[in-house]
Amino acid sequence: MTEQQGLENSFKNRIAAWPLWARLTSLAALVGIAVLSSKWLILFLLIALGLWPIMVLLGLGVLVLMSKSRGGWPWMKDWLKARLRQLAVPALSVLAALVIGGLLIMFTDQVVYQTIGEGQIGKGIGMGFANLGRAYVALYQGALGSPIRIVSAIFQAIGGEGIKPILGAVRGPSDSLVQSVPYIFAGLAVALGFRAGLFNIGAEGQIGVGWLAAVIIGFSFPGLPGFIHLPLAVLAGALAAGLWGSLAGILKAKTGAHEVITTIMLNYISFRLSEWVLCGPLEDVQGTCRTKEILSSAYLPKFLEHPVTMHWGFMVAVAAAAATGWLLFKTTWGYEMRTVGTNPDAARYGGMNVAKTYVLAMLLSGALAGLAGVSQGLGITHNIALGFSAGYGFDAIALALLGKSNPVGVVGASILFGALRAGAARMQSLAGIPTEIVQIVQSLVIVFIAAPAIIRGIYRLKDDDSESGQTVFSRGWGS
Secondary structure (H helix, E strand, O other): OOHHHHHHHHHHHHHHOOOHHHHHHHHHHHHHHHHHOHHHHHHHHHHHHHOHHHHHHHHHHHHHHHHOOOOOHHHHHHHHHHHHHHHHHHHHHHHHHHHHHHHHHHHOOHHHHHHHHOOOHHHHHHHHHHHHHHHHHHHHHHHHOOHHHHHHHHHHHHHHHOOHHHHHHOHHHHHHHHHHHHHHHHHHHHHHHHHOOOOOOOHHHHHHHHHHHHHHHHHHOOOOOHHHHHHHHHHHHHHHHHHHHHHHHHHHHHHOOOHHHHHHHHHHHHHHHHHHHHOOOOOOOOOOOEOOOOOHHHOOOEOOOOOOOOEOHHHHHHHHHHHHHHHHHHOHHHHHHHHHHHOHHHHHHOOOOHHHHHHHHHHHHHHHHHHHHHHHHHHHHOOOEOOOOOOHHHHHHHHHHHOOOOHHHHHHHHHHHHHHHHHHHHHHHHHOOOOHHHHHHHHHHHHHHHOHHHHHHHHOOOOOOOOOOOOOOOOOOOO
16 A cells, blocks of 8 residues: 555545534535635636636646655656546547648648648648637637736736726636536436446437426426425436436336347437427427526526626536446445346345336436436526537537546546537637537547547557556447
8 A cells, every 4th residue: 555545544534433413414514615715716617617728737747846845756656647547538639630630631621622722732722721720719719818928817817907807807717617518417416327237328418308397397386486496396307317227227127128229219309398398388489399498596606797607507517427426436326236237137136126126227328318407407408499419418428438437537528528519619710610510529439438449559558457447338239
């Protein structure tokens, strides 16, 4: 056992020795402090995200100082190697996808193609690089903001202008995190299914069911105080989507029907059901196929003023990721899910109720997917309209793959996809590059992650046989 592990275990043992009331009181105090200071914590998070190169350098500086008392460079090298080993292939996959996407930007422009065709190859390539620079600068600024502008805004705030300049400068990071919220929920839903050996391809329909249920509760109880109305709407959306997802689990448990087929069919049912409801009984203004606005008491509150759009859905998503990780790796239910996902026959022989596990896994997976719709309905649109589907449920399959079915990995992958989605709009408006280029980049990332041998071959990386945390997939059609 290393010195660091010994210190961590000692700290955990001291905490575990506290009385239960002391631990609960400490947890409540920490949560209270976080809530009261949430505005400033989120502002610091957005600044740190926008100035991530500086934060990385500061982190390395802190690591160097820590290493002086723990063995110097050998300790620091082992520490970095243990934590960065799993990031090599994903990071290089993103880099390779951006390079290929850049080539598409350069050589699919009609003017560049025409210039090269006229024999002006140097001029055409120069125009292509200029287009590439404009596109990726716009993509970066739309996703993470301008570091120079952020630093300038900080000095303006210090000079007495308040935080308003900073709010404008961190709009990019804010948009990225807002876009990542439904991705986190949906990615967790599919990842949890993977861990239980289930391929939940119905997250898109579950998102719609959760969205619809939350909005209905959101406009149905005027006069209800917000501290009751908002949690009620959130729980209604999660429960409705969870029950919808559990239908596939019940069919799997009772009849052996494959969840891929049943969840796809449930997607179509939810789409057509939503279409009838939105253009019929719940239509607010005839011809709009849209519900009425939810009451303000059901809004997911925002942390900061305009133009920062970040709302409490992000904190709920992070909490859901922590809860999912705890469930999967720290509880008996999670152990049973992972065992069933690995080998249902061995799990059944060991006395586990496989059928019950399937139903529970699909119930929880559906509830997580429903929370993606809840976050959109209560935090962004404040209603639901026909055509609400944005592909989050299908992208979630890629997120679970990219995150290796681990909640921490899913959150990281979701923030990446959220940043690409936020930056794509600015790239299109400023550089005239279609947003489909970003979708191509996302697809290439998934291709490279699914086939890591390609990346290892390109970059001549060693194949680490000890690499853990591989993605857990559902089993074949005959399972």
